Amino acid sequence: xxxxxxxxxxxxxxxxxxxxxxxxxxxxxxxxxxxxxxxxxxxxxxxxxxxxxxxxxxxxxxxxxxxxxxxxxxxxxxxxxxxxxxxxxxxxxxxxxxxxxxxxxxxxxxxxxxxxxxxxxxxxxxxxxxxxxxxxxxxxxxxxxxxxxxxxxxxxxxxxxxxxxxxxxxxxxxxxxxxxxxxxxxxxxxxxxxxxxxxxxxxxxxxxxxxxxxxxxxxxxxxxxxxxxx
Numbered sequence: 001x002x003x004x005x006x007x008x009x010x011x012x013x014x015x016x017x018x019x020x021x022x023x024x025x026x027x028x029x030x031x032x033x034x035x036x037x038x039x040x041x042x043x044x045x046x047x048x049x050x051x052x053x054x055x056x057x058x059x060x061x062x063x064x065x066x067x068x069x070x071x072x073x074x075x076x077x078x079x080x081x082x083x084x085x086x087x088x089x090x091x092x093x094x095x096x097x098x099x100x101x102x103x104x105x106x107x108x109x110x111x112x113x114x115x116x117x118x119x120x121x122x123x124x125x126x127x128x129x130x131x132x133x134x135x136x137x138x139x140x141x142x143x144x145x146x147x148x149x150x151x152x153x154x155x156x157x158x159x160x161x162x163x164x165x166x167x168x169x170x171x172x173x174x175x176x177x178x179x180x181x182x183x184x185x186x187x188x189x190x191x192x193x194x195x196x197x198x199x200x201x202x203x204x205x206x207x208x209x210x211x212x213x214x215x216x217x218x219x220x221x222x223x224x225x226x227x228x229x230x
Contacts, residue, residue, distance in 0.1 A: 017049065021034075021037060031052075031056065032049060032052040032053045033052070035062075035087075036049045036051070038087065038090055039051060039052060039087075040086075042078065046077075051076070051077075051078050051079070055076055058075070058076055059072075065087065066087060066088075066090060066091035067091070068087075070085070070088060073087060107141065107142045108140055109136060109140045109141070109176070110140070112214055112221065112223040112226070115134055115178060115214055118145055119132055119134065119145065119178040119216055120216065123178075123180040124218050125218065128151060128182065129182060130147060131148045131149045131158050131177070131178070132145055132148060132177075132179065133146050133148055133167060133175045133176070133178070134146075134175060134178060135166065135172035135175055136173060136174045143170050143172055144166065146166040146167075148162050149162065158199070160198065160199055160201075163177070164202060164203070164208060167206075167208050168206060168208070172208060174208060174209045175203075175209075175210055175211070176211050176213070177196065177199060177210060177213040178213070178214045179213075179214075179215060179216070180217060182217075183217070184218065184219075186215045186217045186222040187215070188213075188215050188222060188227070188229060192213075192224070196210075196213045196224055196230050197230070210230070211225070212224065212225040213225070213229075
């Protein structure tokens with residue numbers, strides 16, 4: 001008869017990582033125990049907690065474990081493709097916590113500084129011009145930051161239909177326009193002013209106010225509203 005796998009159910013209840021997490025909270029668990037919860041099942045004759053400890057020993061720390069390739073993870077006894085995939089999924093979830101595309105929205109925008117911080121996470125270091133709309137609800141909370149276009153900014157690239165499409169789909173109460181100047185100089189150009197005025201006219205037709213238009217670079221920004229350009 002083949003030996004069955006050694007799982008956390010074979011451990012005393014008080015020692016099982018999953019039960020300890022439920023009773024004491026995740027902060028009470030060691031890194032090895034947290035990894036054991038993710039992995040779920042050990043190998044023949046070896047608890048999953050031992051496998052977790054082997055991973056930490058092999059790669060040095062949690063960051064090393066999550067950065068390891070599936071092939072490197074496979075070098076640890078018992079780490080097959082399924083367990084490797086589970087760890088890579090956790091690594092990707094952790095990465096996306098710092099990615100504004102995936103972080104939950106709801107930040108309240110009180111002024112252009114808040115919009116700048118929201119946009120900079122997407123635009124910092126970009127070598128092309130990007131045009132974004134920051135969609136706000138009735139309480140000025142961010143619904144979504146939407147990429148409208150990228151490339152040289154002119155009125156043919158940013159059409160009013162595209163600028164307001166997502167705002168209408170998401171029932172935004174207002175929007176803030178944002179685009180970057182990769183040159184590092186956020187001073188609005190004549191073309192920026194023309195485009196802003198065109199979009200302001202469109203906003204009156206669709207009934208979604210444009211609160212501001214920020215021109216940003218990596219370290220600073222210009223509010224076109226504050227400069228009296230809209």
